[in-house]
Amino acid sequence: xxxxxxxxxxxxxxxxxxxxxxxxxxxxxxxxxxxxxxxxxxxxxxxxxxxxxxxxxxxxxxxxxxxxxxxxxxxxxxxxxxxxxxxxxxxxxxxxxxxxxxxxxxxxxxxxxxxxxxxxxxxxxxxxxxxxxxxxxxxxxxxxxxxxxxxxxxxxxxxxxxxxxxxxxxxxxxxxxxxxxxxxxxxxxxxxxxxxxxxxxxxx
Numbered sequence: 001x002x003x004x005x006x007x008x009x010x011x012x013x014x015x016x017x018x019x020x021x022x023x024x025x026x027x028x029x030x031x032x033x034x035x036x037x038x039x040x041x042x043x044x045x046x047x048x049x050x051x052x053x054x055x056x057x058x059x060x061x062x063x064x065x066x067x068x069x070x071x072x073x074x075x076x077x078x079x080x081x082x083x084x085x086x087x088x089x090x091x092x093x094x095x096x097x098x099x100x101x102x103x104x105x106x107x108x109x110x111x112x113x114x115x116x117x118x119x120x121x122x123x124x125x126x127x128x129x130x131x132x133x134x135x136x137x138x139x140x141x142x143x144x145x146x147x148x149x150x151x152x153x154x155x156x157x158x159x160x161x162x163x164x165x166x167x168x169x170x171x172x173x174x175x176x177x178x179x180x181x182x183x184x185x186x187x188x189x190x191x192x193x194x195x196x197x198x199x200x201x202x203x204x
Contacts, residue, residue: 007038010039012036044196048175050192
């Protein structure tokens with residue numbers, strides 16, 4: 001069963017110029033915007049699966065303002081935020097930079113999810129080409145209703161949503177609870193990762 005693991009973080013904007021912040025965060029620093037980084041390296045244990053890490057992948061975890069604090073931005077959280085705010089898109093107000101330990105299963109899972117994303121993203125393009133060729137040949141009326149339904153709403157928008165979800169999950173190596181302070185984040189992780197973090201704290 002997964003558990004919340006406290007990990008110390010620190011703000012990373014204090015020692016950077018505006019240009020350095022823009023280069024690192026990918027946007028201009030604005031009032032209320034927060035850039036965080038891990039205070040120390042994480043242990044060599046995968047947070048999702050609790051297996052020994054075989055490499056570390058640098059990544060940025062983005063957050064937006066939610067009802068419980070700064071919420072990790074995913075396709076699902078963005079969608080529900082939009083439902084509560086009249087279909088608007090949430091603006092990211094926090095980024096957490098870190099090197100995330102990943103295991104072999106993480107890498108395999110990421111590749112499979114990317115493949116799924118490419119298949120769903122490109123299948124609609126193939127369907128568009130087929131429909132266009134049928135229209136040019138004058139046989140568009142012979143296309144069955146099933147093919148039309150597979151294109152809309154099958155691929156547009158459902159297939160594109162699946163593709164976007166797969167791509168997003170493929171690069172999301174950590175799940176983080178809503179941020180409520182600037183010194184600690186809670187990583188939702190495997191018990192083995194929690195034990196490794198606790199051992200790391202005891203050594204210090």
